[in-house]
Amino acid sequence: MAEATPEPPPPAIRRRAWLRIFWVGLVLWLATVLIIFATGNPNLVPTLVLLGSFLVPVTFVAWAFERRETGELTPGLILNTFIAGGVAGVLAASLLESYLLRSSSVLVFLGVGLIEEAVKLAVLAFLARHLHHKAVRDGAILGASVGFGFAAFETAGYAFTSLFTAHGLSVTQLVGTEVLRSVIAPFGHGLWTAILGAVLFSSSTREHFTVTGRLILSYLGVALLHAFWDAIRVIALLLTLLFTGGVVRHGRIVQPTGGQLVVATALEWIGLAIVALIGVLWLRAVLRSEHRPQPAPPAGGWRVPIRPPRT
Template sequence: MSGSRSTPRIITPPVRATARPRHWVKFFLTGLLLWACTVLVTFFTDNSNLVPTIVLLGSFLVPASVVIWAYERYAADLGPGLIFTCFGIGGVIGVLGASVLESYLLSPSAWMYVGVGLIEEAVKLAALVLVCRRLRVGGQLGGLRYGLVLGATVGAGFAAFESAGYAFNAVLSIQGLSLDDLVETEILRGVLAPVGHILWTAIIGGVLFRERRGGRFRCTAPVLLTYLGVSLLHALWDSTSGIAVWLVARTTTSDFQRALFDLGYMPNPSTEQVHLYTVYDTAGLLVVSLGGLLWLRLLVRREPGAPIPAQSPSAPA
């Protein structure tokens, strides 16, 4: 046998796929714990100075968690600066614009919620365009993906600031501060936030960025039809309570209640009617939510795979 030694084989260990960060889970659980502790301390101490903390934590927790999840999973190369800008500035611009336009353009009518949907979706879309006008992505370069994330971020900012206003109104009552109403309002709006403003603005944002060409946003037919569609979803969402009342009145009103109403008195609803209203209202919200989620799924599945640019896109100054 030869005295030469064979070259040792170098075995390279397999490279493990990098796990996606899940900071949103820690953020959500930590925020939820802090919110619950603040509620309990306020309940036992009657310290009204803690109410703003409850309002802010409860209003921003879910929208911010959704944004962090979307950013980590789908658009980490955008950078946190643009995400913060879309959430903060985009959300405030949307709330301010909606408040001004609704005050001057809307009046109580059967079509009021249609006007609310058109106005609020328009101001969120305008805020998205304003904040992202210098971002160099769109069209076939990941336009849909970036648009979905950035649209959802603007919608989350809008939802957070709007929820803070509703929570502030809920805590004020004739008897003083109502902690029960505040907690109930924040839980309800937190649960519904991902399938409301966040979902609607994500859809219109995805189509807007997909239709972008040459660094310019375009008002094409798909963008216009998507805007009208999400505005209709918004209007139906806001109308579910009124539709539920109408359905209960049409199906369960007794002759005595009808006679009182004809005389100008508002009859007290029965326990059965209250439960039936809750069922109708919840079912309406579920139908609208599923419609939006189905639309989002179809939008993503019909989009052909597009290459994501290797370099980070330029964020607005």
């Protein structure tokens, strides 16, 4: 008698992996923080940096992976896009920004957005070039994986440098940096590259990624969101001066009052919330469009050839 094939677990069970990842990682991170403060052991600092930097990005990638559309999105491909995409994106962006952005003007924020979003999009297209079926949702998931990989390695760098202060090593400042960047991580690099990944896949065929006007406009729009996100502290500072007056020196208000600090902080968080909301609504609109009939890519579009996978 043939053995019956076991039924797949209910969706509620299958979709708890990301939650387990988050809680286990959070407990380990908290334990590391407590033990460092209790023992003063500097050997645990790298563990703290890695756990705090990767916890939220890995959790969101796991959450997105459970909502994939096709079986071509394997754990190996997700891991590849997260690690290779994140490292390659950080290295390429750092190299390009060091050579191309030598000005100290506000336009640097726009330059950073244009460079980093272009690098992440190029890495995504390269790593996904062998996929047979290019579903919009899968493009968003792979884009999020590249973006969250970028965010994880970038946060690790910020956390490490925040450890060093004029008064010596500050684990408190390191922990504060990780907590802040973890809170805002879901609305940054992962979200922006998810938008670009969905748009890229929506206009692609089996053999080609097609660079359409929609993709170019999406890239410019995402780069603009990125620029506003990075510049929001400066914008909040300028608005605070406009509302309350004061003197600025070296990017800070000279002898700020308590009221000025409250206004500047409130404006900064309001600005971040607005940019995040725009990104979330944009991604939602792109994903909803996958259920509508899609026009064929224009014959005159710039097509990037994709090598068919070997069988």
